[in-house]
Amino acid sequence: MKIKSNIAVSDNGFVFDPNTGDSYNLNNTAAEILQMLKSGKEETEIIKVFAKKYDVDETTFEQNFYDFLGMLNHYNLVEENRG
Amino acid sequence: MKKKKLTIAVTGLNNTDNPGPGVPVIRGLRESEYFDVRVIGLAYENLEPGIYMKDLVDKTYQIPYPSSGSEAFLDRIKYIHSKENLDVIIPNFDAELYSFIKAEKELADLGVRTFLPTLEQFDERAKSNLPKFGEKYGIKVPFSKTITSYADINNLRNNFDYPLLVKxxxxxxxxxxxxxxxxxxxxxxxxxxxxxxIIQEFIRGTEVNVVALGDGKGNTIAAVPMRKQYITDKGKAWGGITIGDENLVALTKKLIAETKWRGGMELEIIKNVNNEYYLIEINPRIPAWVYLAVGAGQNIPEALVRLAIGENVQPYKSYDIGKMFIRYSYDMIGDISQFEKLSMTGEL
Amino acid sequence: MEKLRYERPVINKIKAGVPDKFGMNTKIKIMPEIEGIPVKDIINKYGSPVFVLSEPKIRETYQEAHRAFSSRYPKVQFAWSYKTNYLDAICKIYHDEGSWAEVVSGFEYDKALANGVPGSKILFNGPDKNDEDLLKAIENSSFIHIDHFDELYSIIRLTKNTDKKAKVAIRINMDTGIYPQWDRFGFNYENGEAWNAINRIMLSENLDLVGLHTHIGTYIMSANAYAVAASKLAELAVRTNRKFNHNIKYIDMGGGFASKNTLKGAYLPGKDTCPSFDDYAEAITSALINSEIAPDNLPILFLETGRALIDEAGYVLGTILANKRLSNARRSTIVDIGVNMLFTSFWYEHEIYPAQECSLQTEDTAIYGPLCMNIDILREAIQFPLLQKGDHVVIPRVGAYNMTQWMQFITLRPNILLIDRDKNIQIIRKKETNEVFKQMERVPDHLK
Incomplete structure (x- = not known):
């Protein structure tokens, strides 16, 4: 999943979508995921990194992760031409 | 004279087409002869215009709605007090007054002063209690009834002629x-x-309002009557003029004397064709058009702060008749970075 | 390397004109234990969901209420409102504290007798009392609170065949300035019906008018309404005394005191607006003391408050079954507590707390019960922290009505526990089994 390139993410987790003028806030984990996605990391890789770094098992994280990606999609923050 | 430095927190920064009193209150305070004020804005929503008026508001903090409970509400006020060392808070929303009145003592113990009606005064003048209030103080009020369900609506024709007011x-x-x-x-x-x-009888006539301040001992410190000249489709005054109606001032003084009203108030009154005055509503706080009173010579926000900090305040003796306010809208330019800061930190 | 504390990722859209708690770091209150016992341990041992009642809290609240009235008025007697919670263990706590019983059916009446309450300490209310019930109450010298003329004439008829006098009071409804005005129970004050009923009773030899009773409504937030009601009852007592030279022995102010739950449609939370026992007591007792009743004849003040005494002492503990997204991407959380067991969620915005440490982030969430039924909603919209499946939640203030009004629908009803004064957990109602229901059912032969 690719985040639209012009989406701005601040260090504090503030997201501004210049296409629509909407803004969002993220908690720390969400901000970290978004930065990883922006830098082109694969989804499976992100899951591995998180399970290692945080006190969470892979299954739980995977579930939360895809729920979060669903929200990004809902808010139209991802590229549509995804295969 | 050296002006006294005070930090004053003000709510109601929503200077929109349904304006809150915060911005005009601040303007009154800024023009004070007695005080040099640092103004802390307290905002519920992130686009209240006052937040972005840098000449008026030194710093704004977001606060939770009273409906989220007094605990969260007071915690936030205490946090702000720990940062800003507040001297006085002037709440400007009806919906938050209950919580502030209940917290009055707790705030005072922290050194934060308010100047609010008592809970009895606040309850007594509640819209649903208006008929009783009128009876008790010998003031005409429109007939009104409280309803709680659809079923009551069908029965309204027994007591009311249409049109009627739904409040x-x-x-x-x-x-x-x-x-x-x-x-x-x-x-x-x-x-x-x-x-x-509340369902209220609709009284035809001229709508006149009084902004007033009671000292809690029965004295009327300030009272300025105004007639609305231009009313928006939301029923808000967009222009008004001070009038020299002595009956109105006398009525206000009588009310304040008998109720020993403490704090700011607005009386909404209709004068019908027979020159009878009907009390429509008492708002237990300063109204959004208070700056007209300041312009007419009675700085009500300033007097309220003086009462709050325990000064002896003499009643204003007069005001200028024929002063007008003409409200206007004005576009400020903000930036997403301001919005970001407010959203992410709750402060700006 | 030690792993970092995990918090599920969340994104919130910032809406203009909508207050946003994000920057304010609002504390999220958690309830990890009940009376010092971990929620997790309770659920592990007794299952989920489970009701828990606190005996210390029940006693403490009762004593607080009693003190509020007895410190202002010489003669005060509480009667436990059975319908609010008629688990025997609970009733017995109140009786142990000195409460009489207030019942509204033959079923409750028998329950009170079985709990060891003498008939002479039972107030029998309600519109449904059949001849058998009435006879029993007359024989036992219970106080019958008459609801309507049909009942009054039934009692007159029944006392012809017994040598016992019936001890009666009438229930009176009136305008106390609150809405809605409850006028379906008892005799109306304003239109003179109550006075007519008093006259009829005074003329009958076999009826002894001992009390006047009112119950002005439920969840009354205005203490003043009780003052109005007490004054009107006092006025009737004085009139009765003047005309018949007869002293009314007690005035029963009923119940209806609010608890700290927040009613749907209320703007401010109940915690902030609920009057205290002192507020109610001050209003009622000063109205009686300031009335024209002669000081020597001051009637006993009966109180039947139920909700305000027990709501706070009850909790229901449950577990997150699932999180999902609704079509508009709003979060919904399914818990194992349904409206079948939490009837009060139809009129309260119940508070729901996580039972374990959780993230500071909240999301606008709909909380649903487990029933396959569209109306099974605990909270339509609540800012709720992000919990995972299997996490526990606590809903406080559920002691009143839920354990009597609940229904066996779709699933069986759970255990009810009492934490006693020594912090021991006791089961006071066992969870239902299929056997219980099978016992009551009969299958006709042709379907066997």
């Missing part, structure tokens, strides 16, 4: 010409403010 507990008033419209307004109002809804 919310805290805010909102709509004119209804038939039961369908009452249902419509009832839904709108209950969704926002809950039950009860």
């Amino acid at each position: 919310g507990k805290f805010y909102d008033a709509y004119l209804a010409y038939n039961p369908e419209q009452v249902i419509n307004h009832f839904n709108k109002i209950t969704a926002k403010w809950g039950v009860p809804v």
Whole structure:
């Protein structure tokens, strides 16, 4: 999943979508995921990194992760031409 | 004279087409002869215009709605106090007054002063209690009834002629010409403010308002009557003029003397064709058009702060008749970075 | 390397004109234990969901209420409102504290007798009392609170065949300035019906008018309404005394005191607006003391408050079954507590707390019960922290009505526990089994 390139993410987790003028806030984990996605990391890789770094098992994280990606999609923050 | 430095927190920065009193209150304080004020804005929503008025508001903090409970509310006020060392808070919303009145002592113990009506005064003048209030103080009030459900709407024709007014507990008033419209307004109002809804006889006549300040001992410190000259489709005054109606001032003084009203108030009154005065509503706080009173020579926000910090305040003796206010809208330019800061930190 | 504390990722859209708690770091209150016992341990041992009642809290609240009235008025007697919670263990706590019983059916009446309450300490209310019930109450010298003329004439008829006098009071409804005005129970004050009923009773030899009773409504937030009601009852007592030279022995102010739950449609939370026992007591007792009743004849003040005494002492503990997204991407959380067991969620915005440490982030969430039924909603919209499946939640203030009004629908009803004064957990109602229901059912032969 690719985040639209012009989406701005601040260090504090503030997201501004210049296409629509909407803004969002993220908690720390969400901000970290978004930065990883922006830098082109694969989804499976992100899951591995998180399970290692945080006190969470892979299954739980995977579930939360895809729920979060669903929200990004809902808010139209991802590229549509995804295969 | 050296001006006294005070830090004053003010709510109601929503200077929108349904304006809160915060911005005009601040303007009054900024023009004070006695005080040099640092103004802390307290905002519920992130686009309240006052937040972005840098000449008026030194710093703004977001606060939770009173509906989220007094605990969260007071915690936030205490946090702000720990940062800003507040001297006085001037709450400007009806819906928050209950919480502030309840917290008055706790705030005072922290050194934060308020100048508010007592809970008895606040309850007594509640819209749903207006008929009793009128009876007790010998003031004409329109006939009104409290309703809580659809079923009550059908029975209204026993007591009322259409049109009639449908009013919310805290805010909102709509004119209804038939039961369908009452249902419509009832839904709108209950969704926002809950039950009860007040149904009030519609009195034809001229709408006149008085902004006043009572010292809690029965003295009227300030009272300025105004007639609305231009009313928006939301029923808000967009222009008004001070008038020299002595009956109105006398009525206000009588009310304040008998209730020993403490704090700011606005009386909404209709004068009918027979020159009878009907009290429509008492708002237990300073109204949004208070700056007209300042312009007419009675700086009510300043006097309220002086009372709050325990000064002896002499009543204003006069005001200028024929002073007008003409409200206007004005576009400020902000930046997403301001919005970001407010959203992410709750402060700006 | 030690792993970092995990918090599920969340994104919130910032809406203009909508207050946003994000920057304010609002504390999220959690309830990890009940009376010092971990929620997790309770659920592990007794299952989920489970009701828990606190005996220390029940006693403490009762004593607080009693003190509020007895410190202002010489003669005060509470009667436990059975319908609010008629688990025997609970009733017995109130009786142990000195409460009489207030019942509204033959079923409750028998329950009170079985709990060891003498008939002479039972107040029998309600519109449904059949001849058998009435006879029993007359024989046992219970106080019958008459609801309507049909009942009054039934009692007159029944006392012809017994040598016992019936001890009666009438229930009176009136305008106390509150809405809605409850006028379906008892005799109306304003239209003179109550006075007529008093006259009829005074003329009958076999009826002894001992009390006047009212119950002005439920969840009354205005203490003043009780003052109005007490004054009106006092006025009737004085009139009765003047005309018949007869002293009314007690005035029963009923119940209806609010608890700290927040009613749907209320703007401010109940915690902030609920009057205290002192507020109610001050209003009622000063109205009686300031009335024209002669000080020597001051009637006993009966109180039947139920909700305000027990709501706070009850909790229901449950577990997150699932999180999902609704079509508009709003979060919904399914818990194992349904409206079948939490009837009060139809009129309260119940508070729901996580039972374990959780993230500071909240999301606008709809909380649903487990029933396959569209109306099974605990909270339509609540800012709720992000919990995972299997996490526990606590709903406080559920002691009143839920354990009597609940229904066996779709699933069986759970255990009810009492934490006693020594912090021991006791089961006071066992969870239902299929056997219980099978016992009551009969299958006709042709369907066997």
